[in-house]
Amino acid sequence: MTTALLVAALLMGFFGSPHCLGMCGGLVTAFGLSMKDSSPAKRRALVATYHIGRLGSYAFLGLIAGLIGTTVLEPLMTGNNLPRILLGLVLAFVGVTMLGAPFLNKLERFGMRFWQYLSPLRQKVFPLNTFPRALTAGLLWGFLPCGLVYGALLIAVVAHNPISGAALMFVFGLGTVPMLVATHETVGWLRDKIGRFRLRQLNGAVLVISGLAVVFTPIVMSSMHGGHSHGGSHTTMDHSSHSDMSQMNHDMNPEMDHSMHDMSDDTETMHHAH
Template structure:
Protein backbone atom coordinates (compact mmCIF):
# COMPACT_ATOMS: atom_id res chain seq x y z
CA UNK A 1 0.00 0.00 0.00
CA UNK A 2 1.33 3.40 -0.94
CA UNK A 3 1.47 6.52 1.19
CA UNK A 4 -0.91 8.13 -1.32
CA UNK A 5 -3.69 5.74 -0.26
CA UNK A 6 -3.16 6.56 3.40
CA UNK A 7 -3.28 10.29 2.66
CA UNK A 8 -6.44 9.78 0.59
CA UNK A 9 -8.06 7.91 3.49
CA UNK A 10 -7.06 10.62 5.98
CA UNK A 11 -8.45 13.42 3.80
CA UNK A 12 -11.56 11.39 3.09
CA UNK A 13 -12.19 11.12 6.82
CA UNK A 14 -11.46 14.79 7.55
CA UNK A 15 -13.39 16.40 4.70
CA UNK A 16 -16.25 13.94 5.12
CA UNK A 17 -16.48 14.55 8.86
CA UNK A 18 -19.38 17.04 8.59
CA UNK A 19 -21.37 14.09 7.26
CA UNK A 20 -20.05 12.04 10.19
CA UNK A 21 -21.22 14.75 12.58
CA UNK A 22 -24.69 14.53 11.08
CA UNK A 23 -24.75 10.77 11.52
CA UNK A 24 -22.99 10.63 14.89
CA UNK A 25 -24.01 13.94 16.44
CA UNK A 26 -26.82 12.42 18.47
CA UNK A 27 -24.57 9.66 19.74
CA UNK A 28 -21.83 12.13 20.74
CA UNK A 29 -24.42 14.21 22.59
CA UNK A 30 -25.70 11.14 24.44
CA UNK A 31 -22.15 10.20 25.41
CA UNK A 32 -21.52 13.73 26.69
CA UNK A 33 -24.67 13.80 28.79
CA UNK A 34 -23.77 10.47 30.37
CA UNK A 35 -20.44 11.93 31.56
CA UNK A 36 -21.81 15.09 33.17
CA UNK A 37 -20.94 13.96 36.69
CA UNK A 38 -17.24 13.26 36.05
CA UNK A 39 -14.36 15.71 36.34
CA UNK A 40 -13.19 17.61 33.23
CA UNK A 41 -9.87 15.75 33.15
CA UNK A 42 -11.55 12.35 33.37
CA UNK A 43 -14.12 13.46 30.83
CA UNK A 44 -11.39 14.22 28.28
CA UNK A 45 -9.77 10.86 28.99
CA UNK A 46 -13.10 9.07 28.53
CA UNK A 47 -13.67 10.87 25.23
CA UNK A 48 -10.28 9.74 23.95
CA UNK A 49 -11.04 6.21 25.18
CA UNK A 50 -14.27 5.83 23.25
CA UNK A 51 -12.67 7.28 20.13
CA UNK A 52 -9.86 4.75 20.53
CA UNK A 53 -12.54 2.06 20.65
CA UNK A 54 -14.13 3.44 17.48
CA UNK A 55 -10.81 3.48 15.61
CA UNK A 56 -10.13 -0.05 16.82
CA UNK A 57 -13.44 -1.17 15.30
CA UNK A 58 -12.55 0.57 12.03
CA UNK A 59 -9.16 -1.17 12.00
CA UNK A 60 -10.87 -4.52 12.65
CA UNK A 61 -13.29 -3.91 9.77
CA UNK A 62 -10.34 -2.93 7.58
CA UNK A 63 -8.58 -6.17 8.54
CA UNK A 64 -11.67 -8.17 7.48
CA UNK A 65 -11.88 -6.18 4.24
CA UNK A 66 -8.22 -6.88 3.51
CA UNK A 67 -8.76 -10.60 4.17
CA UNK A 68 -11.66 -10.59 1.72
CA UNK A 69 -9.45 -8.90 -0.84
CA UNK A 70 -6.55 -11.31 -0.43
CA UNK A 71 -8.69 -14.48 -0.41
CA UNK A 72 -11.37 -13.62 -2.98
CA UNK A 73 -9.79 -11.08 -5.31
CA UNK A 74 -6.09 -11.96 -5.17
CA UNK A 75 -6.41 -15.30 -7.06
CA UNK A 76 -8.21 -13.48 -9.88
CA UNK A 77 -5.66 -10.69 -10.17
CA UNK A 78 -2.29 -12.41 -10.56
CA UNK A 79 -0.19 -11.51 -13.57
CA UNK A 80 -2.53 -8.86 -14.97
CA UNK A 81 -3.54 -5.24 -14.55
CA UNK A 82 -6.79 -6.02 -12.70
CA UNK A 83 -5.60 -4.75 -9.26
CA UNK A 84 -4.69 -1.34 -10.67
CA UNK A 85 -7.90 -1.01 -12.68
CA UNK A 86 -10.05 -2.14 -9.75
CA UNK A 87 -8.36 0.35 -7.41
CA UNK A 88 -8.93 3.15 -9.92
CA UNK A 89 -12.62 2.27 -10.30
CA UNK A 90 -13.09 2.15 -6.53
CA UNK A 91 -11.48 5.59 -6.15
CA UNK A 92 -13.83 6.95 -8.81
CA UNK A 93 -16.81 5.33 -7.05
CA UNK A 94 -15.85 6.72 -3.63
CA UNK A 95 -15.09 10.14 -5.10
CA UNK A 96 -18.52 10.30 -6.71
CA UNK A 97 -20.06 9.28 -3.38
CA UNK A 98 -18.31 12.23 -1.73
CA UNK A 99 -19.69 14.43 -4.49
CA UNK A 100 -23.19 13.39 -3.44
CA UNK A 101 -24.03 10.31 -5.52
CA UNK A 102 -26.39 8.11 -3.44
CA UNK A 103 -24.63 4.85 -4.28
CA UNK A 104 -24.34 3.58 -0.71
CA UNK A 105 -27.75 4.59 0.67
CA UNK A 106 -29.16 1.07 0.45
CA UNK A 107 -26.11 -0.30 2.19
CA UNK A 108 -26.58 2.23 4.97
CA UNK A 109 -30.20 1.09 5.42
CA UNK A 110 -29.04 -2.51 5.61
CA UNK A 111 -26.42 -1.56 8.21
CA UNK A 112 -29.08 0.21 10.26
CA UNK A 113 -30.77 -3.13 10.87
CA UNK A 114 -27.58 -4.47 12.44
CA UNK A 115 -27.22 -1.28 14.48
CA UNK A 116 -30.73 -1.73 15.86
CA UNK A 117 -29.87 -5.31 16.71
CA UNK A 118 -27.07 -3.98 18.93
CA UNK A 119 -29.44 -1.66 20.78
CA UNK A 120 -29.76 -3.77 23.98
CA UNK A 121 -25.98 -3.98 24.24
CA UNK A 122 -25.61 -0.26 23.65
CA UNK A 123 -27.94 0.54 26.50
CA UNK A 124 -25.76 -1.38 28.96
CA UNK A 125 -22.73 0.90 28.49
CA UNK A 126 -24.49 3.98 29.89
CA UNK A 127 -23.49 6.02 31.77
CA UNK A 128 -19.98 6.32 30.36
CA UNK A 129 -18.35 6.93 33.72
CA UNK A 130 -15.70 4.20 33.52
CA UNK A 131 -12.99 3.44 30.98
CA UNK A 132 -14.21 -0.10 30.15
CA UNK A 133 -17.67 1.29 29.40
CA UNK A 134 -16.21 4.09 27.29
CA UNK A 135 -14.06 1.62 25.34
CA UNK A 136 -17.03 -0.71 24.78
CA UNK A 137 -19.17 2.21 23.61
CA UNK A 138 -16.49 3.18 21.12
CA UNK A 139 -16.16 -0.39 19.84
CA UNK A 140 -19.92 -0.51 19.22
CA UNK A 141 -19.87 2.97 17.65
CA UNK A 142 -17.54 1.69 14.96
CA UNK A 143 -20.42 -0.40 13.58
CA UNK A 144 -22.75 2.57 13.12
CA UNK A 145 -23.89 2.44 9.46
CA UNK A 146 -22.19 5.15 7.41
CA UNK A 147 -21.73 5.43 3.65
CA UNK A 148 -18.39 7.15 4.10
CA UNK A 149 -17.10 4.24 6.19
CA UNK A 150 -18.32 1.77 3.60
CA UNK A 151 -16.51 3.70 0.88
CA UNK A 152 -13.27 3.53 2.86
CA UNK A 153 -13.83 -0.21 3.34
CA UNK A 154 -14.04 -0.65 -0.42
CA UNK A 155 -10.58 0.87 -0.73
CA UNK A 156 -9.39 -1.48 2.01
CA UNK A 157 -10.75 -4.44 0.03
CA UNK A 158 -8.83 -3.58 -3.14
CA UNK A 159 -5.68 -3.06 -1.06
CA UNK A 160 -5.92 -6.91 -0.77
CA UNK A 161 -3.71 -6.92 2.29
CA UNK A 162 -5.16 -7.34 5.81
CA UNK A 163 -2.61 -5.14 7.58
CA UNK A 164 -2.87 -2.47 4.91
CA UNK A 165 -6.66 -2.55 5.18
CA UNK A 166 -6.47 -2.14 8.97
CA UNK A 167 -3.98 0.75 8.71
CA UNK A 168 -6.06 2.46 6.03
CA UNK A 169 -9.26 2.32 8.11
CA UNK A 170 -7.45 3.47 11.26
CA UNK A 171 -6.07 6.50 9.40
CA UNK A 172 -9.52 7.18 7.96
CA UNK A 173 -10.91 7.22 11.50
CA UNK A 174 -8.18 9.63 12.61
CA UNK A 175 -9.38 12.06 9.97
CA UNK A 176 -12.85 12.13 11.54
CA UNK A 177 -11.64 12.75 15.10
CA UNK A 178 -11.10 16.56 15.00
CA UNK A 179 -14.69 17.29 14.04
CA UNK A 180 -16.11 14.86 16.60
CA UNK A 181 -14.04 16.05 19.59
CA UNK A 182 -14.14 19.77 18.84
CA UNK A 183 -16.08 22.19 21.01
CA UNK A 184 -19.34 23.65 19.76
CA UNK A 185 -17.63 26.82 18.53
CA UNK A 186 -14.84 24.91 16.77
CA UNK A 187 -17.34 22.54 15.17
CA UNK A 188 -19.22 25.51 13.74
CA UNK A 189 -15.99 27.00 12.38
CA UNK A 190 -14.87 23.71 10.79
CA UNK A 191 -18.24 23.05 9.20
CA UNK A 192 -18.35 26.59 7.85
CA UNK A 193 -14.88 26.37 6.29
CA UNK A 194 -15.41 22.92 4.80
CA UNK A 195 -18.79 23.96 3.43
CA UNK A 196 -17.74 27.40 2.17
CA UNK A 197 -14.75 26.16 0.22
CA UNK A 198 -16.53 22.96 -0.82
CA UNK A 199 -13.59 20.96 0.46
CA UNK A 200 -15.54 17.71 0.51
CA UNK A 201 -16.51 18.17 -3.14
CA UNK A 202 -12.95 19.16 -3.97
CA UNK A 203 -11.61 16.02 -2.31
CA UNK A 204 -14.20 13.93 -4.14
CA UNK A 205 -13.15 15.44 -7.45
CA UNK A 206 -9.49 14.74 -6.70
CA UNK A 207 -10.36 11.12 -5.91
CA UNK A 208 -12.30 10.75 -9.17
CA UNK A 209 -9.44 12.22 -11.18
CA UNK A 210 -6.92 10.08 -9.31
CA UNK A 211 -8.94 6.96 -10.04
CA UNK A 212 -9.18 7.80 -13.73
CA UNK A 213 -5.43 8.45 -13.81
CA UNK A 214 -4.73 5.11 -12.12
CA UNK A 215 -6.80 3.33 -14.78
CA UNK A 216 -5.92 5.16 -17.97
CA UNK A 217 -2.46 6.74 -17.63
CA UNK A 218 -0.59 3.39 -17.60
CA UNK A 219 -2.65 2.26 -20.61
CA UNK A 220 -1.73 5.41 -22.53
CA UNK A 221 1.93 5.10 -21.54
CA UNK A 222 1.97 1.46 -22.57
CA UNK A 223 0.43 2.34 -25.92
CA UNK A 224 2.99 5.07 -26.53
CA UNK A 225 5.84 2.82 -25.45
CA UNK A 226 4.54 0.04 -27.69
CA UNK A 227 4.50 2.31 -30.76
CA UNK A 228 7.98 3.59 -29.94
CA UNK A 229 9.28 0.05 -29.55
CA UNK A 230 7.60 -0.92 -32.81
CA UNK A 231 9.47 1.88 -34.62
CA UNK A 232 12.75 0.69 -33.16
CA UNK A 233 11.98 -2.87 -34.18
CA UNK A 234 11.21 -1.82 -37.75
CA UNK A 235 14.40 0.25 -37.94
CA UNK A 236 16.45 -2.62 -36.54
CA UNK A 237 14.90 -5.00 -39.05
CA UNK A 238 15.64 -2.61 -41.94
CA UNK A 239 19.23 -2.15 -40.76
CA UNK A 240 19.64 -5.90 -40.43
CA UNK A 241 18.28 -6.43 -43.95
CA UNK A 242 20.64 -3.79 -45.32
CA UNK A 243 23.60 -5.40 -43.60
CA UNK A 244 22.65 -8.81 -44.92
CA UNK A 245 22.25 -7.37 -48.41
CA UNK A 246 25.66 -5.71 -48.22
CA UNK A 247 27.20 -8.91 -46.91
CA UNK A 248 25.71 -10.89 -49.80
CA UNK A 249 26.75 -8.32 -52.41
CA UNK A 250 30.31 -7.76 -51.21
CA UNK A 251 31.65 -11.27 -51.96
CA UNK A 252 30.02 -11.26 -55.39
CA UNK A 253 31.63 -7.94 -56.21
CA UNK A 254 35.03 -9.18 -55.01
CA UNK A 255 34.76 -12.39 -57.02
CA UNK A 256 33.82 -10.42 -60.13
CA UNK A 257 36.83 -8.17 -59.63
CA UNK A 258 39.10 -11.17 -59.13
CA UNK A 259 37.75 -12.78 -62.28
CA UNK A 260 38.32 -9.57 -64.20
CA UNK A 261 41.92 -9.36 -62.98
CA UNK A 262 42.79 -13.01 -63.41
CA UNK A 263 41.26 -13.58 -66.87
CA UNK A 264 43.64 -11.32 -68.90
CA UNK A 265 46.64 -12.80 -67.11
CA UNK A 266 45.49 -16.34 -67.80
CA UNK A 267 44.82 -15.46 -71.44
CA UNK A 268 48.29 -13.97 -71.75
CA UNK A 269 49.90 -17.04 -70.15
CA UNK A 270 47.98 -19.36 -72.47
CA UNK A 271 49.11 -17.31 -75.50
CA UNK A 272 52.75 -17.66 -74.37
CA UNK A 273 52.32 -21.39 -73.99
CA UNK A 274 50.90 -21.63 -77.53
CA UNK A 275 53.88 -19.72 -78.94
CA UNK A 276 56.52 -21.77 -77.12
CA UNK A 277 56.49 -24.90 -79.41
CA UNK A 278 56.74 -22.78 -82.50
CA UNK A 279 59.76 -21.06 -81.09
CA UNK A 280 61.37 -24.32 -80.10
CA UNK A 281 60.76 -25.79 -83.62
CA UNK A 282 62.23 -22.71 -85.29
CA UNK A 283 65.37 -22.90 -83.16
CA UNK A 284 65.88 -26.51 -84.14
Protein backbone atom coordinates in the same frame (compact mmCIF):
# COMPACT_ATOMS: atom_id res chain seq x y z
CA MET B 1 -0.24 -0.79 0.43
CA THR B 2 1.36 2.52 -0.44
CA THR B 3 1.66 5.65 1.68
CA ALA B 4 -0.46 7.45 -0.91
CA LEU B 5 -3.37 5.14 -0.13
CA LEU B 6 -3.07 5.87 3.61
CA VAL B 7 -2.98 9.61 2.91
CA ALA B 8 -6.07 9.24 0.72
CA ALA B 9 -7.89 7.46 3.57
CA LEU B 10 -6.85 10.16 6.07
CA LEU B 11 -8.07 12.99 3.82
CA MET B 12 -11.23 11.06 3.04
CA GLY B 13 -12.00 10.87 6.75
CA PHE B 14 -11.16 14.53 7.42
CA PHE B 15 -12.98 16.13 4.49
CA GLY B 16 -15.92 13.77 4.86
CA SER B 17 -16.25 14.40 8.60
CA PRO B 18 -18.96 17.10 8.27
CA HIS B 19 -21.15 14.30 6.93
CA CYS B 20 -20.06 12.14 9.87
CA LEU B 21 -20.95 14.94 12.26
CA GLY B 22 -24.43 15.07 10.80
CA MET B 23 -24.95 11.40 11.62
CA CYS B 24 -22.89 11.23 14.80
CA GLY B 25 -23.75 14.64 16.27
CA GLY B 26 -26.64 13.30 18.34
CA LEU B 27 -24.50 10.47 19.66
CA VAL B 28 -21.67 12.86 20.60
CA THR B 29 -24.17 15.10 22.40
CA ALA B 30 -25.61 12.14 24.30
CA PHE B 31 -22.12 11.04 25.33
CA GLY B 32 -21.31 14.56 26.52
CA LEU B 33 -24.50 14.85 28.59
CA SER B 34 -23.82 11.51 30.25
CA MET B 35 -20.42 12.78 31.43
CA LYS B 36 -21.64 16.13 32.83
CA ASP B 37 -20.95 15.08 36.45
CA SER B 38 -17.33 14.13 35.74
CA SER B 39 -14.42 16.52 36.15
CA PRO B 40 -13.03 18.25 33.02
CA ALA B 41 -9.88 16.12 33.12
CA LYS B 42 -11.87 12.92 33.40
CA ARG B 43 -14.23 14.01 30.62
CA ARG B 44 -11.27 14.50 28.29
CA ALA B 45 -9.93 11.07 29.21
CA LEU B 46 -13.36 9.49 28.66
CA VAL B 47 -13.68 11.20 25.28
CA ALA B 48 -10.26 9.87 24.27
CA THR B 49 -11.28 6.42 25.48
CA TYR B 50 -14.44 6.16 23.41
CA HIS B 51 -12.63 7.43 20.33
CA ILE B 52 -10.00 4.74 20.88
CA GLY B 53 -12.85 2.24 20.96
CA ARG B 54 -14.32 3.67 17.74
CA LEU B 55 -10.96 3.48 15.94
CA GLY B 56 -10.59 -0.07 17.25
CA SER B 57 -13.92 -0.98 15.65
CA TYR B 58 -12.85 0.59 12.36
CA ALA B 59 -9.58 -1.33 12.45
CA PHE B 60 -11.47 -4.57 13.18
CA LEU B 61 -13.85 -3.94 10.27
CA GLY B 62 -10.85 -3.17 8.06
CA LEU B 63 -9.23 -6.43 9.15
CA ILE B 64 -12.37 -8.35 8.17
CA ALA B 65 -12.61 -6.46 4.86
CA GLY B 66 -8.96 -7.20 4.07
CA LEU B 67 -9.48 -10.84 4.97
CA ILE B 68 -12.44 -11.03 2.59
CA GLY B 69 -10.36 -9.45 -0.13
CA THR B 70 -7.53 -11.91 0.46
CA THR B 71 -9.60 -15.08 0.62
CA VAL B 72 -12.32 -14.30 -1.93
CA LEU B 73 -10.67 -12.00 -4.45
CA GLU B 74 -7.01 -13.04 -4.27
CA PRO B 75 -7.47 -16.35 -6.17
CA LEU B 76 -9.07 -14.38 -9.00
CA MET B 77 -6.35 -11.72 -9.09
CA THR B 78 -3.18 -13.79 -9.33
CA GLY B 79 -1.01 -13.27 -12.37
CA ASN B 80 -3.14 -10.54 -13.96
CA ASN B 81 -3.88 -6.82 -13.79
CA LEU B 82 -7.18 -7.23 -11.93
CA PRO B 83 -5.86 -5.96 -8.52
CA ARG B 84 -4.75 -2.67 -10.03
CA ILE B 85 -7.92 -2.26 -12.09
CA LEU B 86 -10.16 -3.12 -9.13
CA LEU B 87 -8.33 -0.67 -6.84
CA GLY B 88 -8.66 2.09 -9.42
CA LEU B 89 -12.37 1.44 -9.91
CA VAL B 90 -13.01 1.41 -6.15
CA LEU B 91 -11.15 4.70 -5.68
CA ALA B 92 -13.18 6.27 -8.50
CA PHE B 93 -16.42 4.88 -7.04
CA VAL B 94 -15.68 6.26 -3.57
CA GLY B 95 -14.72 9.59 -5.12
CA VAL B 96 -18.07 9.77 -6.93
CA THR B 97 -19.91 9.08 -3.66
CA MET B 98 -18.00 11.94 -2.02
CA LEU B 99 -19.16 14.14 -4.89
CA GLY B 100 -22.71 13.39 -3.79
CA ALA B 101 -23.83 10.27 -5.66
CA PRO B 102 -26.22 8.29 -3.40
CA PHE B 103 -24.77 4.89 -4.30
CA LEU B 104 -24.35 3.74 -0.69
CA ASN B 105 -27.70 4.93 0.71
CA LYS B 106 -29.25 1.47 0.52
CA LEU B 107 -26.27 0.04 2.35
CA GLU B 108 -26.74 2.68 5.06
CA ARG B 109 -30.38 1.67 5.47
CA PHE B 110 -29.34 -1.95 5.78
CA GLY B 111 -26.76 -0.99 8.41
CA MET B 112 -29.41 0.94 10.35
CA ARG B 113 -31.24 -2.32 10.97
CA PHE B 114 -28.16 -3.76 12.63
CA TRP B 115 -27.68 -0.52 14.60
CA GLN B 116 -31.23 -0.78 15.93
CA TYR B 117 -30.54 -4.38 16.88
CA LEU B 118 -27.71 -3.11 19.11
CA SER B 119 -30.02 -0.64 20.89
CA PRO B 120 -30.41 -2.66 24.13
CA LEU B 121 -26.66 -3.00 24.44
CA ARG B 122 -26.15 0.71 23.73
CA GLN B 123 -28.47 1.68 26.55
CA LYS B 124 -26.39 -0.27 29.04
CA VAL B 125 -23.28 1.90 28.55
CA PHE B 126 -24.99 5.05 29.86
CA PRO B 127 -23.96 7.06 31.72
CA LEU B 128 -20.41 7.15 30.38
CA ASN B 129 -18.83 7.68 33.79
CA THR B 130 -16.30 4.82 33.68
CA PHE B 131 -13.58 3.93 31.23
CA PRO B 132 -14.91 0.42 30.43
CA ARG B 133 -18.27 1.97 29.54
CA ALA B 134 -16.62 4.64 27.42
CA LEU B 135 -14.55 2.03 25.60
CA THR B 136 -17.62 -0.15 24.99
CA ALA B 137 -19.56 2.86 23.72
CA GLY B 138 -16.76 3.62 21.27
CA LEU B 139 -16.63 0.03 20.06
CA LEU B 140 -20.38 0.12 19.41
CA TRP B 141 -20.12 3.53 17.76
CA GLY B 142 -17.86 2.04 15.11
CA PHE B 143 -20.85 0.07 13.81
CA LEU B 144 -23.02 3.16 13.25
CA PRO B 145 -24.17 2.98 9.59
CA CYS B 146 -22.30 5.50 7.46
CA GLY B 147 -21.81 5.58 3.69
CA LEU B 148 -18.39 7.16 4.09
CA VAL B 149 -17.26 4.30 6.33
CA TYR B 150 -18.60 1.76 3.84
CA GLY B 151 -16.68 3.50 1.06
CA ALA B 152 -13.47 3.24 3.08
CA LEU B 153 -14.21 -0.44 3.70
CA LEU B 154 -14.45 -1.02 -0.04
CA ILE B 155 -10.91 0.33 -0.34
CA ALA B 156 -9.85 -1.93 2.54
CA VAL B 157 -11.20 -4.95 0.65
CA VAL B 158 -8.71 -4.35 -2.18
CA ALA B 159 -5.85 -3.37 0.16
CA HIS B 160 -4.11 -6.73 -0.53
CA ASN B 161 -4.10 -8.10 3.04
CA PRO B 162 -5.94 -7.88 6.40
CA ILE B 163 -3.23 -5.83 8.15
CA SER B 164 -3.30 -3.23 5.40
CA GLY B 165 -7.09 -3.12 5.60
CA ALA B 166 -6.97 -2.56 9.36
CA ALA B 167 -4.31 0.16 9.04
CA LEU B 168 -6.27 1.91 6.31
CA MET B 169 -9.48 1.99 8.36
CA PHE B 170 -7.63 3.15 11.48
CA VAL B 171 -6.10 6.05 9.56
CA PHE B 172 -9.49 6.86 8.05
CA GLY B 173 -10.90 7.04 11.59
CA LEU B 174 -8.08 9.37 12.65
CA GLY B 175 -9.16 11.76 9.92
CA THR B 176 -12.64 12.04 11.44
CA VAL B 177 -11.42 12.73 14.99
CA PRO B 178 -10.78 16.53 14.74
CA MET B 179 -14.36 17.31 13.74
CA LEU B 180 -15.85 15.01 16.38
CA VAL B 181 -13.78 16.29 19.32
CA ALA B 182 -13.83 19.99 18.42
CA THR B 183 -15.74 22.53 20.46
CA HIS B 184 -18.96 24.02 19.13
CA GLU B 185 -17.17 27.13 17.82
CA THR B 186 -14.41 25.11 16.18
CA VAL B 187 -16.91 22.74 14.62
CA GLY B 188 -18.69 25.69 13.04
CA TRP B 189 -15.40 27.05 11.71
CA LEU B 190 -14.32 23.70 10.27
CA ARG B 191 -17.68 23.06 8.63
CA ASP B 192 -17.68 26.55 7.16
CA LYS B 193 -14.19 26.19 5.66
CA ILE B 194 -14.77 22.69 4.30
CA GLY B 195 -18.10 23.74 2.83
CA ARG B 196 -16.94 27.11 1.45
CA PHE B 197 -13.96 25.68 -0.40
CA ARG B 198 -15.85 22.50 -1.35
CA LEU B 199 -13.00 20.45 0.07
CA ARG B 200 -15.12 17.31 0.27
CA GLN B 201 -15.98 17.59 -3.41
CA LEU B 202 -12.38 18.41 -4.24
CA ASN B 203 -11.20 15.32 -2.41
CA GLY B 204 -13.83 13.28 -4.24
CA ALA B 205 -12.59 14.60 -7.58
CA VAL B 206 -8.99 13.75 -6.63
CA LEU B 207 -10.05 10.19 -5.77
CA VAL B 208 -11.87 9.83 -9.09
CA ILE B 209 -8.85 11.11 -11.03
CA SER B 210 -6.49 8.92 -9.00
CA GLY B 211 -8.63 5.85 -9.60
CA LEU B 212 -8.82 6.44 -13.33
CA ALA B 213 -5.07 7.06 -13.42
CA VAL B 214 -4.43 3.75 -11.62
CA VAL B 215 -6.54 1.94 -14.22
CA PHE B 216 -5.51 3.65 -17.45
CA THR B 217 -1.95 4.98 -17.01
CA PRO B 218 -0.27 1.53 -17.36
CA ILE B 219 -2.42 0.84 -20.44
CA VAL B 220 -1.34 4.11 -22.06
CA MET B 221 2.30 3.52 -21.13
CA SER B 222 2.12 0.00 -22.57
CA SER B 223 0.71 1.35 -25.83
CA MET B 224 3.49 3.94 -26.04
CA HIS B 225 6.08 1.27 -25.33
CA GLY B 226 4.60 -0.87 -28.09
CA GLY B 227 4.97 2.03 -30.52
CA HIS B 228 8.61 2.44 -29.60
CA SER B 229 9.15 -1.27 -30.13
CA HIS B 230 7.67 -0.98 -33.63
CA GLY B 231 10.09 1.86 -34.36
CA GLY B 232 12.92 -0.25 -33.08
CA SER B 233 11.92 -3.03 -35.48
CA HIS B 234 11.94 -0.54 -38.34
CA THR B 235 15.45 0.52 -37.40
CA THR B 236 16.54 -3.08 -37.20
CA MET B 237 15.09 -3.72 -40.64
CA ASP B 238 16.97 -0.75 -42.06
CA HIS B 239 20.18 -2.00 -40.50
CA SER B 240 19.55 -5.50 -41.89
CA SER B 241 18.94 -4.12 -45.39
CA HIS B 242 22.14 -2.11 -45.16
CA SER B 243 24.04 -5.24 -44.12
CA ASP B 244 22.57 -7.19 -47.03
CA MET B 245 23.63 -4.48 -49.50
CA SER B 246 27.12 -4.44 -48.04
CA GLN B 247 27.31 -8.21 -48.40
CA MET B 248 26.15 -8.00 -52.02
CA ASN B 249 28.82 -5.38 -52.74
CA HIS B 250 31.42 -7.56 -51.08
CA ASP B 251 30.36 -10.57 -53.18
CA MET B 252 30.27 -8.59 -56.43
CA ASN B 253 33.64 -6.84 -56.02
CA PRO B 254 35.87 -9.95 -56.46
CA GLU B 255 33.95 -10.92 -59.60
CA MET B 256 34.30 -7.42 -61.04
CA ASP B 257 38.02 -7.35 -60.19
CA HIS B 258 38.50 -10.73 -61.89
CA SER B 259 36.68 -9.54 -65.05
CA MET B 260 38.76 -6.38 -65.19
CA HIS B 261 41.93 -8.48 -64.83
CA ASP B 262 40.88 -10.72 -67.78
CA MET B 263 40.16 -7.67 -69.94
CA SER B 264 43.62 -6.30 -69.11
CA ASP B 265 45.29 -9.59 -70.13
CA ASP B 266 43.43 -9.65 -73.46
CA THR B 267 44.49 -6.08 -74.23
CA GLU B 268 48.10 -6.88 -73.48
CA THR B 269 48.02 -9.98 -75.77
CA MET B 270 46.59 -7.96 -78.63
CA HIS B 271 49.31 -5.37 -78.18
CA HIS B 272 52.10 -7.96 -78.42
CA ALA B 273 50.52 -9.52 -81.47
CA HIS B 274 50.43 -6.19 -83.17
